[in-house]
Amino acid sequence: MSMYRQLWLAIVVSMLLALGGGLLASMLSARSYLGSQLSIKNTDNATALALSLSQGTPDAVTVDLVVASLFDSGHYELIRVTDPSGKLISERVGDAKDLDAPAWFAHLLPITATPGQAQISSGWKQFGTVTLVSHSRFAYGALWKTAYEMVLALSLAGVVGGFLGSMVLGRIRGPLRTVIEQAKAITQRRFVTVELPKVPELKQLAVAMNATVGRLKAMFEEEASRLELVRKEANFDPLTGLANRSHFMARLRQAIDAEDSVGGTLMMVRLADLIGINRRLGRASTDDFLKVMGRTIHAVSATSSNGVAARLNGADFAVLLPAEKAGYAVGVQLLQDMALAAAPFVDGAVTAWIGVGRFAAGADVGSLLSQVDLALADAEAGGTDGVREAQADAADEMPRTVDQWSTMIKRALEHQWVRLISFPVVNAQGALSHRECPLRLMFDEKGEWLPAGRFLPVAERLKLTPALDLVAVALGLQELKSAPDLPGLAINLSASSLEDATFQPRLMALIAAQKELAPRLWLEMAEGGALKHLEAFKVLCRALNAAGCRTGLEHFGHHFSQIGQLHDLGLDYLKVDSSFVRGVESNTGNAAFLKGLCSIAHNIGLLVLAEGVTSSAELDVLLALGFDGATGPGVRILPITPSSH
Incomplete structure (x- = not known):
C-alpha cells in the first residue's frame, strides 16, 4: 500500500475513532442526564401525589379514583399504592413498548430511572405508600433526537475534516512526488534539481537530493571537460586550434562516402614564404602569424555548420565546405581577408595561394586531392596571390532548378x-x-x-x-x-x-x-x-x-x-x-x-x-x-x- 493511501487510511480511522468516541460519550452523558432527571421527576411526582392524598381523608375508593385519573394522562408507566403492611390498594401499569425511538436504540442505550416513593398519611397515622414511575418514551425520544442531531453534526465535521485532510495531503503529495521523480531520474542517470518544498522534512530531503545531483553533475561535467581536452589534443592543431591532418582527412572521407553525403568543396591553402617570415621575424611572431591565418581560415568554415578548417602541415591549410557554397567565390574572398590580416607580417610580399575543387558523393579521394593540388600548384606558379579552380567533372552534377x-x-x-x-x-x-x-x-x-x-x-x-x-x-x-x-x-x-x-x-x-x-x-x-x-x-x-x-x-x-x-x-x-x-x-x-x-x-x-x-x-x-x-x-x-x- 502506498504511503499516500496509508496516510489517508490513518486520517479516516482517526476521524472515525474521534467522531465515534465523541458520539458515544455524548450519548452516555445524555442518557445519564435523562435517567437522573427521570428519577427526580418520579420522586417529585410521587411526593406531590402523596401530599395531595394526605390533605384529605384518604380511603381506598378515593385513592383508586385519583390514581386512575392521574394514570390516564399518559405520562406514567406505573402508579401503585399499598398499605403499611404491603397490601395493594390501587395499581395502574402502562405498556412500556410504546417508545418515541426505535426498539434497537432503546435496547442499545437503556435509560434506567429510580421509581419515586412517598408516604400517604391520614392524620397522624400512615395510610400507605405510593410508588410512581414516569413514562420513559419522552426520554428515549429526546435521546434519539439528540443522537440524530449529533450524527449529522459529526458527519458534517467529518466531511470538513476530510476536505482539510485532503488539502494537507495534497500539499504533501506534490513535493513528495517531485522528490520521488528526482530519485527516479537519478537512477536513470538524469541530473534534475527541484524547487525546495515548504514541508520542513521534505525540504531537508530535497536539499540533500539537490546536493547529490549537483555533485553528480559536477563530476559528470568534469569528466566531460577532461575528455573534450583529449578530443582536441587528438584531432586539433595545438597552435591554431584547427583540425589536424588526420582528422581532416577522416572528415573528408566521411563527406565523400557517407550515405547522406551531398558532396562539397575542398580548398587547399598554402602560405607563401613561411620560412622567410620565420627567419625575419622570429618564432614567436611567426606563431602569431599562423594564429592570425588560422582564425581567418576558420572564419570561412564557420559560416556553415558542416564546414571544417584544418592545418595540414607547417604552411598548408585546408577547408571543407558544403556543396551549396560557391567555392571559387569563397576562395577569392578568403584570399582578400588573408592578405588584409597578413599585412603586418609579410610587408607587401605575396601572402598565399588557394586551390579549389568541387566533389560529388562517392568521388575518389586520391583523385580529388590530386586535382586540387594541381590547382594550388598552378596558383603558386603565378608568383602572386592567386586562386585557381580545379576542372569539375560535369558528370557529377545534376543541373536542376x-x-x-x-x-x-x-x-x-x-x-x-x-x-x-x-x-x-x-x-x-x-x-x-x-x-x-x-x-x-x-x-x-x-x-x-x-x-x-x-x-x-x-x-x-x-x-x-x-x-x-x-x-x-x-x-x-x-x-x-x-x-x-x-x-x-x-x-x-x-x-x-x-x-x-x-x-x-x-x-x-x-x-x-x-x-x-x-x-x-x-x-x-x-x-x-x-x-x-x-x-x-x-x-x-x-x-x-x-x-x-x-x-x-x-x-x-x-x-x-x-x-x-x-x-x-x-x-x-x-x-x-x-x-x-x-x-x-x-x-x-x-x-x-x-x-x-x-x-x-x-x-x-x-x-x-x-x-x-x-x-x-x-x-x-x-x-x-x-x-x-x-x-x-x-x-x-x-x-x-x-x-x-
Whole structure:
C-alpha cells in the first residue's frame, strides 16, 4: 500500500475513532442526564401525589379514583399504592413498548430511572405508600433526537475534516512526488534539481537530493571537460586550434562516402614564404602569424555548420565546405581577408595561394586531392596571390532548378517511388542489433535510386523533409510488421522537420496506429541538428519514449562539450561519427577519447555504437574500448550456432 493511501487510511480511522468516541460519550452523558432527571421527576411526582392524598381523608375508593385519573394522562408507566403492611390498594401499569425511538436504540442505550416513593398519611397515622414511575418514551425520544442531531453534526465535521485532510495531503503529495521523480531520474542517470518544498522534512530531503545531483553533475561535467581536452589534443592543431591532418582527412572521407553525403568543396591553402617570415621575424611572431591565418581560415568554415578548417602541415591549410557554397567565390574572398590580416607580417610580399575543387558523393579521394593540388600548384606558379579552380567533372552534377527538384520530389512521393535500403548494425557479440534503413527516391519508373544526400539538401530548403520522414517511418513500420524476427529498424529523421508544428502529432499518430511495433523502431537524428533544435528535440524524445520507441543521435562527437545537455533527453543510444572511428587502431589520442566517451555514455545509460567501421582491426579496437556495437563495411554478423542437447 502506498504511503499516500496509508496516510489517508490513518486520517479516516482517526476521524472515525474521534467522531465515534465523541458520539458515544455524548450519548452516555445524555442518557445519564435523562435517567437522573427521570428519577427526580418520579420522586417529585410521587411526593406531590402523596401530599395531595394526605390533605384529605384518604380511603381506598378515593385513592383508586385519583390514581386512575392521574394514570390516564399518559405520562406514567406505573402508579401503585399499598398499605403499611404491603397490601395493594390501587395499581395502574402502562405498556412500556410504546417508545418515541426505535426498539434497537432503546435496547442499545437503556435509560434506567429510580421509581419515586412517598408516604400517604391520614392524620397522624400512615395510610400507605405510593410508588410512581414516569413514562420513559419522552426520554428515549429526546435521546434519539439528540443522537440524530449529533450524527449529522459529526458527519458534517467529518466531511470538513476530510476536505482539510485532503488539502494537507495534497500539499504533501506534490513535493513528495517531485522528490520521488528526482530519485527516479537519478537512477536513470538524469541530473534534475527541484524547487525546495515548504514541508520542513521534505525540504531537508530535497536539499540533500539537490546536493547529490549537483555533485553528480559536477563530476559528470568534469569528466566531460577532461575528455573534450583529449578530443582536441587528438584531432586539433595545438597552435591554431584547427583540425589536424588526420582528422581532416577522416572528415573528408566521411563527406565523400557517407550515405547522406551531398558532396562539397575542398580548398587547399598554402602560405607563401613561411620560412622567410620565420627567419625575419622570429618564432614567436611567426606563431602569431599562423594564429592570425588560422582564425581567418576558420572564419570561412564557420559560416556553415558542416564546414571544417584544418592545418595540414607547417604552411598548408585546408577547408571543407558544403556543396551549396560557391567555392571559387569563397576562395577569392578568403584570399582578400588573408592578405588584409597578413599585412603586418609579410610587408607587401605575396601572402598565399588557394586551390579549389568541387566533389560529388562517392568521388575518389586520391583523385580529388590530386586535382586540387594541381590547382594550388598552378596558383603558386603565378608568383602572386592567386586562386585557381580545379576542372569539375560535369558528370557529377545534376543541373536542376529548385522548382524542378520540388516537382520531382513531390512526384516521387505521390507515386510511391520510395524505398528503404538496409545496413546491418551488430552488437558486441556479433549478432544483429538492428538495421539502419536510409531512404531512397526515384524520379521516374526506370530511373536510378538516389541516396538521401542527393535530394535532402533541396528538400530541406523546400520544407519537404516532414513528408519524407513520415514516408520513411511508414515504410519502416511496414518492414517491421512483415519481418517479426527483425530485432530493430532505425530511421533517420531530419532536424528541419522539427520546425513543422504538425510533424510530431502526425508522427505519433502513425506510430500509435501500430503501437505493438514501437519497441523495435529506432529513431535517430544528427547531433548538430538535434542540438540546434534542442527544446523541440527534447519534446519529441519524451513523446517517442512514452510510445515505446528508441531514440538516439547519429554522427555524434563533434559537439562533445555539450554532452551535459543530453542527460535529460531520455536517449537510448549514440552513434559516434566515423571521423573518430577511422584508423582508431593507430590513433592513441582518439582511442583515449572514445574510451572516455563510452564510460560517460554508459554512466548515463546510453548504448554507444560506431559508424563507418571499415576493417576488422577498427572493430576489434572499438569493442575493446567499450563500444556496444558498430555499423559499416567492416562489420560482420556472426552465424548463430544451435545449442547442443
